[in-house]
Amino acid sequence: MSEPTFKPILYLKENCPFCLKVRLFVLEAGMMSDVVIRDFVADTAEESAIRAELSPHFEKVSFPSAQLEPGLFIAESDDIVAFLATKAGRDPAGMTVYRNYTDGVFTMAMKLWKENQDLKKSASAI
Template identity: 65%
Template structure:
């Protein structure tokens, strides 16, 4: 099997906003047949197995993660989307469902997460 025969593998954790971003891109771009998706629930044995599989290849295991080509692993949702979009000739900014999520619910969730982090930091300093 050659590198051109390699099917990218994407690891997606349930209830993860970053994983949902990748999943929405895959669905809207019509790439689900071209990508192997490994879904898992947090705290399961399957998660432990996936983490053990990824550990030798990533500085820090987080999700989503992907093996985009043989031996090329990444764990940033934007990097995963950019690679797959370029490979498929798709522009994520032209994808309304993906953009709606990224610019709407995802952006709001990240703003709230940052605000929560700052409030916890301030509370622990008090």
């Protein structure tokens, strides 16, 4: 009897723009059957359990997170995508949906988030 092949485990938080970036890559690359996705909603018992499961592997747990190989944990969306792209032999730059998200909506959301952080910092200094 052969040992089952390890599938990367992706931990994806609902409404997280970084998690959506990873999910879009996996979908467009046709890798849904090649990974295990553990979706969860923020502030739930399931999130607490996932954080407890991941905490021994990270100084600070953030999402998305992934166990890409047995014992190899990563928590940066770009690093997760790069690993999966290599595994699938896909170039994210040539993936239309992924690129439209990362170059469009995602970029604008990050710009607005940074502006909001700067405004909060300025307001707290007054």
